[in-house]
Amino acid sequence: MYFYDANGDKLFQDLMNCEEYYPTNCELEIFSEKTADICNAIIGSGDPFDLIELGAGDATKSTYLLKYLLEQKADFNYLPIDISSNVISYLNITLPVTLPGLNITGLNGEYFDMLKKASSISGRRKVIMFLGSNIGNMPVDAAEQFCMDVRNHLSPGDMLLIGVDLKKNPKTVLAAYNDKEGITKRFNLNLLERINRELNANFDVNQFEHYPTYDPETGACKSYLISKADQDVRINGMETIHFVKDEYIFMEISQKFTVQQIDQMAIKASFKPIAHFFDSKHWFTDAIWVAQ
Ligand SMILES: C[S@@+](CC[C@H](N)C(=O)[O-])C[C@H]1O[C@@H](n2cnc3c(N)ncnc32)[C@H](O)[C@@H]1O
Numbered sequence: 500m501y502f503y504d505a506n507g508d509k510l511f512q513d514l515m516n517c518e519e520y521y522p523t524n525c526e527l528e529i530f531s532e533k534t535a536d537i538c539n540a541i542i543g544s545g546d547p548f549d550l551i552e553l554g555a556g557d558a559t560k561s562t563y564l565l566k567y568l569l570e571q572k573a574d575f576n577y578l579p580i581d582i583s584s585n586v587i588s589y590l591n592i593t594l595p596v597t598l599p600g601l602n603i604t605g606l607n608g609e610y611f612d613m614l615k616k617a618s619s620i621s622g623r624r625k626v627i628m629f630l631g632s633n634i635g636n637m638p639v640d641a642a643e644q645f646c647m648d649v650r651n652h653l654s655p656g657d658m659l660l661i662g663v664d665l666k667k668n669p670k671t672v673l674a675a676y677n678d679k680e681g682i683t684k685r686f687n688l689n690l691l692e693r694i695n696r697e698l699n700a701n702f703d704v705n706q707f708e709h710y711p712t713y714d715p716e717t718g719a720c721k722s723y724l725i726s727k728a729d730q731d732v733r734i735n736g737m738e739t740i741h742f743v744k745d746e747y748i749f750m751e752i753s754q755k756f757t758v759q760q761i762d763q764m765a766i767k768a769s770f771k772p773i774a775h776f777f778d779s780k781h782w783f784t785d786a787i788w789v790a791q
Contacts, residue, residue, distance in 0.1 A: 525783035555579030646768035
């Protein structure tokens with residue numbers, strides 16, 4: 500969550516538009532081409548609901564659903580949750596203009612704190628959205644625990660719409676985290692710059708190299724920053740961190756899954772998977788799970 504200050508939000512948007520970063524385009528294809536099917540599954544028998552999005556970002560993909568739901572006159576409130584205050588103020592200001600009639604309550608904070616707040620605001624049935632394979636930004640054990648924690652905030656019949664990046668050709672995966680323009684590199688280095696800005700540190704970002712890896716066996720795609728030299732970094736004038744040349748900082752994981760693994764994760768967390776939507780290349784899936 501520390502990646503997303505205003506600079507990180509902008510870099511992530513640039514990344515979504517870059518050629519090699521396929522997950523956004525795949526999920527965008529699913530949301531734009533299967534809008535009615537996804538919305539009909541969410542609407543179900545038509546009871547009013549809260550559509551709660553965890554880590555909404557710029558909500559480009561969700562906007563397809565929101566527009567269709569409004570056209571269908573579905574009775575729903577949209578509650579985007581994001582740790583970035585920049586994101587929430589952007590959504591609160593822009594969405595009511597682009598989507599007239601939308602009931603929106605943006606919630607700025609951490610997923611579960613805000614999920615509790617959402618429950619205190621309304622007792623309607625919940626449809627949670629967790630898109631962009633954000634679930635992959637956790638190691639597998641933590642992802643399973645995350646799904647259980649989400650389930651514990653839901654009642655039987657509530658839903659989770661979850662977007663997950665699938666295992667595929669290793670070169671395709673690696674290229675997405677090693678783009679030619681160097682956006683992923685800048686996205687990672689921004690975290691060091693953020694530590695400089697907010698914690699008064701003195702990282703020299705030119706002394707760190709971006710190193711992404713993908714292991715097709717485990718499905719773990721990881722990014723590291725490698726120290727180019729022996730160096731000391733001072734944080735807030737109090738703490739000194741020594742890096743030896745070639746020492747690494749583990750920055751992020753983007754785990755890839757098979758459909759079978761995703762279904763198992765649902766069942767383990769007491770959900771029933773009821774639908775899977777795929778892009779034409781079968782690189783990405785959005786699944787609908789119902790809380791049991
Ligand atoms: C990878 S972006 C995805 C944005 C969007 N869902 C999409 O698919 O394009 C992740 C978003 O989740 C937010 N986020 C990350 N960790 C969070 C946390 N623990 N609590 C709340 N928001 C978080 C970030 O600020 C960012 O906007």
